[in-house]
Amino acid sequence: MAGTNAAETTVDEVMAELAALDDPKARAVNEKHGDDHGVNLGKLRALAKRLKTQQELSRQLWATGDTAARLVALLICRPKEFGRDDLDAMLRQARIPKVNDWFVNYVVKKSAHAEALRLAWFADPDPVVASAGWALTSERVVKKPEGLDLAGLLDLIEAQMQDAPERLQWAMNTCLAQIGIEFPEHRSRAIDIGERLGVLKDYPTPPNCTSPFAPIWIGEMVRRQQAV
Template identity: 75%
Template sequence: MATVGEVMAELATLDDPRIRDVNARHGDDHGVNLGRLRALAKRLKTQQDLARELWQTDDTAAKLLAILICRPKAFERAELDAMLRRARTPKVHDWLVSNVVRKSPHAEELRRAWSADPDPVVASAGWALTTDRVAREPEGLDLAGLLDAIEAEMKGAPDRLQWAMNHCLAQIGIEHPGHRARAIGIGERLEVLKDYPTPPNCTSPYAPTWISEMVRRQGDR
């Protein structure tokens, strides 16, 4: 079994200043190639105690590695809540929600609590979990109510929360034909991310375009 000191030393050897510079433009503060990080995680295998120790270092690469080698169902609700509030960087935040919290038995309870949290970054995690439910397990969700909240709040929301709400808007329009026209209409009125620079061959995050393109692709299958 590797010690936290040994793993941190190995992470230091993987740090690449060029990758660090690229990541810094997106708000992340690590320089480890994610392919190499995943290879290290594969070699270490699941180690819950080591994952907890790596998380406590507060180093971004170590936190990402901790997410890859942890046992998601082993965390208590309060522990996950504290972890999210210490996630700090976008990549750690996103990986924690999608790879750990989503697989936890506490996911639904945290989704409800986080969605109403006054911290917009925490609230964005709640909306990300809601988007996942819209796609995979919509039973019991008030989709019309979600659209009401998006229509009222998304335009003025801080960036990360706005992005998460916009994703939920698009997912509702893509997955639920009965709400599609309203979702597109909300997107057209609010114009959130309408002018977002989108590389060639990528789908715009502007909800009306995103919805229409994904529905078209589903029809092509």
């Protein structure tokens, strides 16, 4: 694609470059995490940076269904140009973990429809959709908690997190930790829920990284806040 004007780039050209970047070793590692592509994310981001923002190309790349193409699509789109129904449909198509994660963080969170979708997705029977609702709720806990029923959220987490499917469980656990970190009045209950449910207690955590086990996560982040 060298020498090609980004504005004139076609889907076929992007797909050809992604195919050339595909590394079988990277694919093998990614597939262990449920991500069916073999493109180094640094190289994928560099490609997206060259393409710059192109909403129509983004839509076309998304429509291919290819994971690497969808990741590029999310990096070159204009989040505010998607309607609510577009975003709902895209989330339900975003079953691959990395695509789902980038879609929620890079697109939905920047949309004017984020709060309406949070409410719609939060209790959806599809656990992947519900996990997006919980991810948006965690965002509100940290950035705009006014109006949230934090005690009610803890009730739901206490009742549902232990038996929730993995992706939903992670999203609920993140919300639990953020409530405990941000709100001293709910901290002891959040820690107690985490201790009793034991979710992610034994999750392997690399050195110098914070465990996702909520009581440890809460304790470490509060310690850092108090040290400042």
